[in-house]
Amino acid sequence: MQAVPALSSAPSSPEMLRGKRVIVTGASSGIGEQMAYHLARMEAHLLLTARREAKLQKVVERCLELGAASASYVSGSMEDTTFPEVVVKEAENTWGGLDMLILNHIGHSFFNYFNGDVGHVRKLLETNFLSYVAMTTAALPMLKENEGSVVVVSSMAGKIGTPFVAPYSATKFALDGFFSSLRHEFIIDKVNVSITLCILGYIDTENAVRAVSHAIRDTPAPKEECALEIIKSGALRQRELHYPSWVVGSLVLLRDIAPDFLDRSIRSNYKVENIKRT
Numbered sequence: 001m002q003a004v005p006a007l008s009s010a011p012s013s014p015e016m017l018r019g020k021r022v023i024v025t026g027a028s029s030g031i032g033e034q035m036a037y038h039l040a041r042m043e044a045h046l047l048l049t050a051r052r053e054a055k056l057q058k059v060v061e062r063c064l065e066l067g068a069a070s071a072s073y074v075s076g077s078m079e080d081t082t083f084p085e086v087v088v089k090e091a092e093n094t095w096g097g098l099d100m101l102i103l104n105h106i107g108h109s110f111f112n113y114f115n116g117d118v119g120h121v122r123k124l125l126e127t128n129f130l131s132y133v134a135m136t137t138a139a140l141p142m143l144k145e146n147e148g149s150v151v152v153v154s155s156m157a158g159k160i161g162t163p164f165v166a167p168y169s170a171t172k173f174a175l176d177g178f179f180s181s182l183r184h185e186f187i188i189d190k191v192n193v194s195i196t197l198c199i200l201g202y203i204d205t206e207n208a209v210r211a212v213s214h215a216i217r218d219t220p221a222p223k224e225e226c227a228l229e230i231i232k233s234g235a236l237r238q239r240e241l242h243y244p245s246w247v248v249g250s251l252v253l254l255r256d257i258a259p260d261f262l263d264r265s266i267r268s269n270y271k272v273e274n275i276k277r278t
């Protein structure tokens with residue numbers, strides 16, 4: 001087993017991730033791919049996962065070029081209930097420990113009126129929520145031993161009700177409930193594993209822009225900066241990240257002091273005439 005200093009030793013900059021062992025899920029594209037590149041530049045050990053093997057292979061190659069201490073991948077789907085444990089087992093076999101678990105993947109969902117497909121909601125809960133619970137559970141013994149961190153990537157749609165994302169939003173609210181409760185238990189139990197919930201606004205990943213640019217007036221924030229902010233918030237053991245901070249921060253504040261006003265302004269931000277019912 002490798003001897004690695006605890007993440008809890010007062011981190012002040014992302015440099016402190018040098019030599020740390022990090023799992024990143026959903027690392028074949030978007031924000032996950034960008035997190036892998038930042039972590040590689042910081043010289044971390046990386047285990048990446050997603051479904052598309054060819055994409056993962058390329059991301060791993062690039063990570064090694066950028067300076068990762070080591071980089072490998074496991075491909076598979078988080079819809080498969082056995083897969084979360086397979087990934088964590090791979091980390092245990094390779095490293096004998098783990099310092100940071102970054103939960104970032106999402107299954108495919110629709111940006112549209114809810115069409116009554118309960119099966120889709122069930123499947124999305126498995127991929128976007130239950131697999132996060134299963135990975136955390138499997139990784140917890142290693143994280144406890146190394147005083148590590150869990151980073152949960154969520155969304156504004158997991159804090160505030162917004163239209164056309166009902167199944168997705170449900171999975172993200174569930175993450176807040178589960179991980180906020182677990183954080184309390186860790187503190188009560190003196191378990192030194194941090195939990196960081198990342199509340200993101202609209203980010204310029206290919207899939208997000210393709211899904212919503214025709215119907216949302218906002219300009220998306222850059223995925224590269226977003227990825228770095230997520231890593232920093234995890235390394236600094238923050239309770240929550242709001243990115244972009246002023247957008248998300250003010251919306252969350254309004255939710256509590258002026259919810260009807262907030263709902264009206266959210267609706268005015270959508271070009272509803274461009275949403276074609278499916």
Ligand SMILES: NC(=O)C1=CN([C@@H]2O[C@H](COP(=O)(O)OP(=O)(O)OC[C@H]3O[C@@H](n4cnc5c(N)ncnc54)[C@H](OP(=O)(O)O)[C@@H]3O)[C@@H](O)[C@H]2O)C=CC1
Binds near residue numbers: 030106153
């Ligand atoms: N982009 C945005 O505007 C926002 C994003 N977020 C959050 O940020 C995170 C990343 O989003 P973003 O980068 O845009 O998403 P992308 O769609 O770019 O990436 C999603 C990742 O998840 C993987 N994935 C998809 N389905 C599965 C599956 N069944 N099992 C395992 N992995 C899967 C994909 O790879 P593969 O297809 O190879 O499996 C890919 O690597 C998500 O948690 C999202 O909710 C939050 C708010 C805004």
Ligand SMILES: C[C@H](CCC(=O)O)[C@H]1CC[C@H]2[C@@H]3C(=O)C[C@@H]4C[C@H](O)CC[C@]4(C)[C@H]3CC[C@]12C
Binds near residue numbers: 157163165201203209
């Ligand atoms: C529908 C998208 C997933 C497409 C896919 O399956 O590939 C969603 C993924 C991220 C969502 C955005 C997000 O989480 C931030 C905003 C939250 C607001 O409540 C709604 C608008 C969002 C831009 C939201 C839109 C859907 C996604 C792009």
